[in-house]
Amino acid sequence: MTALAPQFEKTDDHVIHFDRIVKHFGGAQALAGASVTIRPGTVHGLVGQNGAGKSTLIKLLAGLHRPDEGRIEIEGRAFDHLTPHLAESLGIQFIHQDRLLVPTFTVGEALFLGREARIAGTPLLDRRRMQRRAREILANYFGVNLPNNVLIGELSTAERQIVQITRALLNQPKVLVFDEPTAALIRREADILFRLIRRLRDEGVTIIYISHYLGEIEELCDHVTVLRNGLDVASVPIAETSAAAITRLMVEREIAEMFPKRRIELGEEILKVESLTAPNRFADISFTLRRGEILGITGLLGSGAKDLVRALFGLEKAVSGRIKVAGKPAQPLSPAQAVGKQIALVPEDRRGHGVALDLSLAENVTLSSLSRYTRLGLLDRKRERRDTDDLVKRLQIKAQGRDTLVRTLSGGNQQKVAIAKWLSRHSEIYLLDEPTVGVDIGSKVEIYTLIGELAARGAGIIVLSSDLPELIGITDRILVLFRGRVTREFISSETTTDEVLAESTGASEGLRHVG
Numbered sequence: 001m002t003a004l005a006p007q008f009e010k011t012d013d014h015v016i017h018f019d020r021i022v023k024h025f026g027g028a029q030a031l032a033g034a035s036v037t038i039r040p041g042t043v044h045g046l047v048g049q050n051g052a053g054k055s056t057l058i059k060l061l062a063g064l065h066r067p068d069e070g071r072i073e074i075e076g077r078a079f080d081h082l083t084p085h086l087a088e089s090l091g092i093q094f095i096h097q098d099r100l101l102v103p104t105f106t107v108g109e110a111l112f113l114g115r116e117a118r119i120a121g122t123p124l125l126d127r128r129r130m131q132r133r134a135r136e137i138l139a140n141y142f143g144v145n146l147p148n149n150v151l152i153g154e155l156s157t158a159e160r161q162i163v164q165i166t167r168a169l170l171n172q173p174k175v176l177v178f179d180e181p182t183a184a185l186i187r188r189e190a191d192i193l194f195r196l197i198r199r200l201r202d203e204g205v206t207i208i209y210i211s212h213y214l215g216e217i218e219e220l221c222d223h224v225t226v227l228r229n230g231l232d233v234a235s236v237p238i239a240e241t242s243a244a245a246i247t248r249l250m251v252e253r254e255i256a257e258m259f260p261k262r263r264i265e266l267g268e269e270i271l272k273v274e275s276l277t278a279p280n281r282f283a284d285i286s287f288t289l290r291r292g293e294i295l296g297i298t299g300l301l302g303s304g305a306k307d308l309v310r311a312l313f314g315l316e317k318a319v320s321g322r323i324k325v326a327g328k329p330a331q332p333l334s335p336a337q338a339v340g341k342q343i344a345l346v347p348e349d350r351r352g353h354g355v356a357l358d359l360s361l362a363e364n365v366t367l368s369s370l371s372r373y374t375r376l377g378l379l380d381r382k383r384e385r386r387d388t389d390d391l392v393k394r395l396q397i398k399a400q401g402r403d404t405l406v407r408t409l410s411g412g413n414q415q416k417v418a419i420a421k422w423l424s425r426h427s428e429i430y431l432l433d434e435p436t437v438g439v440d441i442g443s444k445v446e447i448y449t450l451i452g453e454l455a456a457r458g459a460g461i462i463v464l465s466s467d468l469p470e471l472i473g474i475t476d477r478i479l480v481l482f483r484g485r486v487t488r489e490f491i492s493s494e495t496t497t498d499e500v501l502a503e504s505t506g507a508s509e510g511l512r513h514v515g
Contacts (some may be wrong), residue, residue, distance in 0.1 A: 015040045015075060015206050016061070016175065022069035023056050023230075028400075030056040032230035033070070038175075043197060043207040045217040045238070048227035049250055049442040051398065051410055054210055057227075058177055062094055063087045091174030095164055095181055103153030107146050108134065111167050137166050141196055158189040165196070176200065177208040180438060182216065194220055212440050214243040226250055250441050258445050259473030266476075267291030269327070270460040271429055273312070276321030281307040282484040285321070289429070289460040294451060296471040296492065297464045299481035300504055306348075308481065309431050309464045313345040314338045325429065339368065341429075344422030346415070348434040354418035357407040361399050362388040364406050364417050369425040391420045396446055412443025419450060430454060430461045436470065448474050468497040482506050 016038040023031040031053045038044045048054050059065045060072065063082035071078050074090055082090075101110050108127075111134050117126040131148050138144050142162050152160060161181065168176060178197070182190040197207055197220060209221055217224055218238060225235040226249040234241075234249050247258075271289040276282070282304030289295050299305035310316040312323065314333040323330045325341045338345070347353040355364050365388045366373055373384045388402045395416045399409055406417055415435065422430065432451070436444045451474060455461055465471045471478055471492070478490040480503040488503045 013039055014073070016208075017073040018057060018060075018070070019073060019078075020070040021057065021060065021067050021072070023053075023060065023065065023067050026400075029230055031067075034227060034230060034232045036225050036232055036235065038206060038208060039223065040206055041201060041204050042222040043201050043209055043220055045221035045224035046208060046210045046227070047212075047214065047217060047224060047246060047250060049412075049440040052227040052250070052440075053230045054227055055179075058094070058179060058208070058210065061087060061092065061177070088171070091172070092177065093168035093171060093173040093175070094177045094179065095161070095168060096179050101152045101160055101164060103151065105152050106149050107152065107155075107163055108148040110152050110163055111170065115170070133170065134166060137169050138162070141166070141169065141199070142192070158185055158192075161185070161193070173205060175206045175208065177210075179210045180212065181209075182211065182213065190216075212438060214246055214441075217246065218243055247441055258441070259448055259470075264292040264456050266293050267458055270325065271312075272322075272324040272327075274322040274324075276308070276311065276318045276323065278304075278307060278311060278316055278318045280484075281316065282311075282481065285481075285486055287479060287486070287489075289462065291428075291458045291460055292455050293477075294455050294461045294463060294475045296475035296478035297462060297481065298466060298468065298471055298478060298500065298504060302483075303481040303504070304484040305464055305481040306433065309345075309433055309462065312338070312431055312462070313343060315345075339425070342425075342427045343429045343431065344368075344425070344427035345431045346418045346422065346433065346435060348437055350411075350414050350418050355406045355414055355421075358405060360403045361392065361397070361406055361409075361417060362402040365391055365420045365424050368421050372425075387424060391423060395420055395423075395450060410440075410443070412439040412447070415439055415443070415447060416450070419447075423454075428459055430459055432461065432463045434465055434467075435463060436465075436467065444470070468500050472497060472500070480504055 014037045018034060018036040020033045020035050021031045022033055023029075034053055034057065036046070036057065046054050046057070056065065060067055061082065063084040063086060066081040071080050072082065073079070102113075105113070108131060112130050117129045118124060119126045134148070135145070138146055144162065146155070146159060146163070152163065155163065181193060185193065197209070201207055209217070211217055221238050223235070223237050224241065224246065226233050226246060228250060267290055269288050270291050273288070274286050276285040285308055287295070297305050297309065307316050311318050314335045314337060323333060325343070330337070330341055351357060356367065359367070362384055366384050370379070373380045385402060391397075392399065392402065397409075397413050397416045397420070399413065406414060409417065435451070436447055439447065451461060451463070463471065463475060472495060475492045478492055478495070478500060479486050480488050480490070480500060482504060483506075490500060
């Protein structure tokens with residue numbers, strides 16, 4: 001098989017070396033002398049909490065920022081700073097988490113934007129050659145055929161990622177940087193990506209892989225560097241470490257400390273669901289939720305679990321069954337009616353639906369409870385500021401101030417803002433949809449603690465999560481949905497991830513039949 005790109009020549013056994021990099025943004029120090037060495041033809045994991053310095057390092061490599069001190073060595077050449085054009089000319093390509101593609105472009109336009117092939121000796125585009133090259137890579141590396149005239153906005157998340165990777169491969173890269181590439185992918189799609197990354201490594205491409213999912217780092221990477229507070233605190237071969245050891249390095253605590261222990265006496269029933277049914281989504285769902293209880297819900301994609309949570313907030317319509325809140329009927333239910341009954345939804349897509357990115361922290365916090373801060377149509381900004389400051393302190397939201405745009409906050413802090421919005425309204429039932437997806441381990445622990453505190457104050461909490469250790473660690477009970485129905489209820493302290501996974505996939509049903 002012909003390699004995709006020529007390998008870097010080994011120079012002191014590294015292709016990229018960040019040498020004692022220091023970077024400040026205003027008064028905040030993002031990097032405090034970090035040094036990272038990337039070896040040729042390897043998959044190198046880069047991990048750390050939000051704010052540890054991962055993104056800053058990558059932006060320096062991309063030429064988006066300039067280091068205050070230190071230098072970057074690439075294939076033996078030292079640079080005090082790079083530019084985007086220089087990074088690309090050196091063979092470095094980036095696969096961004098946010099899929100930076102124009103939704104109104106066709107696949108063909110997106111693939112060749114800024115690098116269009118032209119008919120020799122003319123200014124005319126060689127569309128046939130471009131389509132042929134794109135078709136070869138799509139078939140060879142992904143086994144798919146994306147029509148050239150389909151709009152980017154019409155593609156699935158996985159298909160948009162394929163376009164982004166194909167665009168990078170067209171340039172025959174020497175280094176590919178993946179930034180949280182599986183955050184929006186289901187497991188099957190992630191497995192396809194992992195096979196591609198291994199193949200590229202075998203063909204001589206060097207991979208830098210950034211992920212909050214330490215299981216992926218263990219499974220995929222050859223080497224891992226851990227960043228903490230702007231410094232590299234460890235850089236070791238994967239074979240010589242473990243996810244638990246990496247966790248300790250990232251957050252300076254044992255993995256057993258991740259799930260705060262709760263001793264809460266459950267109160268009266270706050271939510272009752274009876275025989276709730278939405279055709280082709282879920283059927284005959286019944287359960288109760290008590291004050292102080294954390295109820296977990298899980299299931300594979302298409303199991304109906306997410307539809308059920310959406311229905312509890314009025315985003316999906318159930319055709320039969322009953323919902324009672326604090327003993328009173330709560331149907332028909334719309335989002336506005338759900339909010340009126342003190343039900344809060346923190347959605348999985350916090351950037352798209354959970355927070356308003358271009359509003360300030362204070363504006364987001366009070367967004368769902370403006371009536372509490374207005375009188376005769378005038379906003380009581382003094383009270384708004386006071387309450388925002390209280391919630392920022394209580395939730396340990398890391399921001400320069402209440403006027404900071406939420407867009408500039410880390411994922412974990414954006415999630416805390418999404419929760420603070422409902423705390424400001426004094427909600428009593430919280431529906432948390434994948435509350436820690438794409439969040440670093442340190443912020444996860446803070447969110448788990450916050451969930452426990454909400455329960456201790458008497459709220460009822462439903463957590464929908466595909467992270468089974470998380471679900472078992474923070475909940476009291478777990479409902480498993482399979483093909484639209486609740487197939488089993490687990491007591492969290494008395495079960496294992498293997499049991500829950502078997503029930504989620506339907507494997508336990510097969511085992512019962514065999515028995």
